[in-house]
Amino acid sequence: MKQEIRDKYEVVIGLEVHAQLQTESKIFAADAASFGGLPNTHISPITLGHPGTLPKLNRKAVEYAIKMGLACNSQITENQYFDRKNYFYPDLPKGYQITQDKTPICMGGGVKVKLSTGEKTVRFHHIHLEEDAGKSLHAEGSTDSLIDYNRAGTPLIEMVTEPEIKSAEEAATFMNEVRKLVRYLGICDGNMEEGSLRCDVNISVMPVGSKVFGTKVEIKNMNSMRFIQKAIEYEVVRQIDAVENGEKLIQETRSFDPATGRTSGMREKETQNDYRYFPEPDLVPLTISEAWLSEVKNMMPALPWELFEKFTKQYNLPEYDANVLTETREVAEYFEATSQFTKNYKAVSNWIMGTVKSYLNDNNLEIGQLTVTPERLGALINLIDEGKVSTSTAAQQIFPELVQDSSKTPLQIAEAKNLIQQSNTDTLQSLIDEVLANNPAKVKEYKSGKKGLLAMFMGEIMKKSKGSADPKVTTALLQKTLEM
Incomplete structure (x- = not known):
């Protein structure tokens, strides 16, 4: 037409x-x-x-x-x-x-x-x-x-x-x-x-x-x-x-x-x-x-638009996050319950919209069927914020374990799998010195201007530490050592 x-x-x-x-x-x-x-x-x-x-x-x-x-x-x-x-x-x-x-x-x-x-x-x-x-x-x-x-x-x-x-x-x-x-x-x-x-x-x-x-x-x-x-x-x-x-x-x-x-x-x-x-x-x-009308009013749950306003104002979430989290009552309640165990509300939102949602979709599950309780997800986010594990380690190695075993805390899993990040500067410095000593030509190239080699050095350090080196602390120490 x-x-x-x-x-x-x-x-x-x-x-x-x-x-x-x-x-x-x-x-x-x-x-x-x-x-x-x-x-x-x-x-x-x-x-x-x-x-x-x-x-x-x-x-x-x-x-x-x-x-x-x-x-x-x-x-x-x-x-x-x-x-x-x-x-x-x-x-x-x-x-x-x-x-x-x-x-x-x-x-x-x-x-x-x-x-x-x-x-x-x-x-x-x-x-x-x-x-x-x-x-x-x-x-x-x-x-x-x-x-x-x-x-x-x-x-x-x-x-x-x-x-x-x-x-x-x-x-x-x-x-x-x-x-x-x-x-x-x-x-x-x-x-x-x-x-x-x-x-x-x-x-x-x-x-x-x-x-x-x-x-x-x-x-x-x-x-x-x-x-x-x-x-x-x-x-x-x-x-x-x-x-x-x-x-x-x-x-x-x-x-x-x-x-x-x-x-x-x-x-x-x-x-x-x-x-x-x-x-x-x-x-x-x-x-x-x-x-009777008052009795029914007292049974009313929080409604989507009320939660949207709460999530954007009380939890300071972006409107996009609030829209996604309030799409269903169950997801909104899981977010609020998790936020009782951590103050990093944006991280809670990211985890629910990312890792949690992917797992649920892959397994055709609703959030009410998730075996990871809000308390355990909050504890996992706190481990990341404390610098004890990286976000990738938490998502790829700890979260799957939490899904399979509801008896262990995130910290117990991280310790058992030797995933606690190493932030001791003396230990990290010795690893850095070892990697640089094994790659003198690359060190020379870096000092000549090839700053992209920093990622290569970090990769070698992470291998030697079996992923336990704190990336943020290690990067700062590595840059300081290379500039000496």
């Missing part, structure tokens, strides 16, 4: 983000809410909607929803009730979904995103609680549909943004921030591949300067940041082409095919009236008291 045509139109995007809450049981039943398991094993008469069964609200799911609202500066609704959303789908066992229509648990708020054009807050219209549907399975080559109800009744929060996202980049960046936030809060694992975090994309185009939105199209069940971007990029071009050619866009639900990078129509989009919402008669109204 020519840029001059693209520039005639403004893109309007709103997201409906679904996050499965990490409760042990479902939102209205005691069935397990965990991912996986054999099909139709995490079910009960309540999940299946048998006659005479009654739902009971999961308190933990409510608290998780409140946490998200508090993190986003949303207004928590004091008095709420649940509604029935009526529609037929094979994996919806009751024939309706219990959700919140008129009284969502959270109103307003938003998430700040950092874009190439600067910072922006993407605002929420609301966040509401609801139950998930089951899952339809379509085996290749078969005309039958198989239904797995394990997921039915899993607690969800649906986060509905205002229609103010302007690009594919912005949508993907926002989703990444939401994923980071739900993980920090411990309310959702954010695993998009398993569908525990996914979103529907509502998208339309309108002429620049227009006050009237174009026809909205919804792309369902996007479970990848990359796919979200590609689907939006394709849909923008498709809609602009249609408008330019005088075609009429219809309000519809579409799916995205990652293999082709295209969207395709599924069905015309339902309206609110089609769902025939009415209050759920089997659940009593929900009241969030001030005492």
